[in-house]
Amino acid sequence: MSSVILQAADIATNSFEGLGTSAPGDDWGYSISPTIVNPAPGAETTFDGTTRGWGPTTSLSGLTVISGPEDGIRFFGGSDADHGSIFDGNARGWTTFDSIDLTGYTNVAVSFYWSAQGNLTELGYYLAGTTDGSVASFTPQTNVSSDANTSTLNGTSSLIQSTNLAVGGSGSYAQDWIQVSVPIDDSITSLSFALFGISDSTSRVFGWDNVTLTGTQIPEPGTYALILGFITLAVIRPLRSAGNF
Numbered sequence: 692m693s694s695v696i697l698q699a700a701d702i703a704t705n706s707f708e709g710l711g712t713s714a715p716g717d718d719w720g721y722s723i724s725p726t727i728v729n730p731a732p733g734a735e736t737t738f739d740g741t742t743r744g745w746g747p748t749t750s751l752s753g754l755t756v757i758s759g760p761e762d763g764i765r766f767f768g769g770s771d772a773d774h775g776s777i778f779d780g781n782a783r784g785w786t787t788f789d790s791i792d793l794t795g796y797t798n799v800a801v802s803f804y805w806s807a808q809g810n811l812t813e814l815g816y817y818l819a820g821t822t823d824g825s826v827a828s829f830t831p832q833t834n835v836s837s838d839a840n841t842s843t844l845n846g847t848s849s850l851i852q853s854t855n856l857a858v859g860g861s862g863s864y865a866q867d868w869i870q871v872s873v874p875i876d877d878s879i880t881s882l883s884f885a886l887f888g889i890s891d892s893t894s895r896v897f898g899w900d901n902v903t904l905t906g907t908q909i910p911e912p913g914t915y916a917l918i919l920g921f922i923t924l925a926v927i928r929p930l931r932s933a934g935n936f
Contacts, residue, residue: 702799702904703791706762707747710734719902724785724831729776742893743771745784753896754808756865761804766900769890783813783839785831787885788902794824794880796906801884802872805856807897808865814888814897816871818851819844820879827883839887848883851875868900875906 703719710731723745729737736746742753750759751768760766773781793799807814817839821827830843840853852873875882884904888897 700905700908702793702796702906703788704901704903705788706760706901707765707767708763709765710736710747719788719791719904721786721788724787725778725782725833727777728779737776738768743774743777745769745772745777745890751896751898753893754806754898756808756867757806757898760898761806761868761900763900766898767886768896768898769888770896771890771893773891781835781889781891782833783831783835783887783889785817785833785885785887786899787831787883790826790828790881790883791904792826792881793875793906795909797877797909799875799877799879799882799904799906800872801875801882801902801904802870803886803899803902804868804870805886805897805899806866806868807856809892809894809896810864811895811897812889813839813855815839815853815855815886816873817842817853817885817887818873818875819848819883820851820875821847821849821881822878823847824880827879827881829883829885831885831887835889851879851882 705717705719738744747765748768772778772784819827819829827848828845832842
C-alpha cells in the first residue's frame, strides 16, 4: 500500500536582499524598533561607509570573521547603533517580523544564521505566540536597563522563548555564521518572532541572515479523500489486470 508523505516547506523567509523591509524572494516583512533617526532614502536604515547602522548591508567594518553574507548579497548588520543618526542613544535594537498565522501547519520551526565580533554583550531572539487563533504580538523592550524578556505581550499572546545567544562580552569574541533552529509547538496558531541586540560601538558588531519559517501543511479532509481515491485506484487496477479482482 502506498503511503502519503507530507514534506516541510518554507512558510516565510527573509535574507535581507533589499534595502527596505522586503525584496523579491523576501516575503517575511519586518519593522525596526526604536525608529531610525536618519534613514537612507528608500530604506529603513543608515550605513555610514559600512561603519555604523542597523539594517541590510553587503559588508560591515569590524565584522571580519565572515567572508560575506551567508546567503545572497546582503545580510542584516548592527554597529554603533547608539550613534545620533541611528537610535541616538543607547538602546536595545529590535527587528520584529510580521506575525504569521500557523493554522493548518505542523512541525513548524524558525531558523536563522548569526555572527558577531568584539565585546557585544547581547544578541538574541524572542518568540511569542497565541493558541486561540488571535494574532500574536508584543511591544519590544528597548531600554537596555531592563531584560528583553520584559517586553509587553499584547492580547492573549504568551512568551515562548527569549534567548540571549551568550555572546559573552569578550573583547576577543569572534563567531562565524552559525545556524539556530527553534521548533514551535503545534498548539501555536499565530507566531511573532524578533531578533534583538545591543551594539553601542564599532567594536561591537553583529550580523544575521537567512531567516526562515518552515512547516508542514496539513491537507484539508477533502484532499485526504482525493489522495485515498488515487491510492485505491493504484491498487485495484493491477489486480484487475492480473484477473485477481
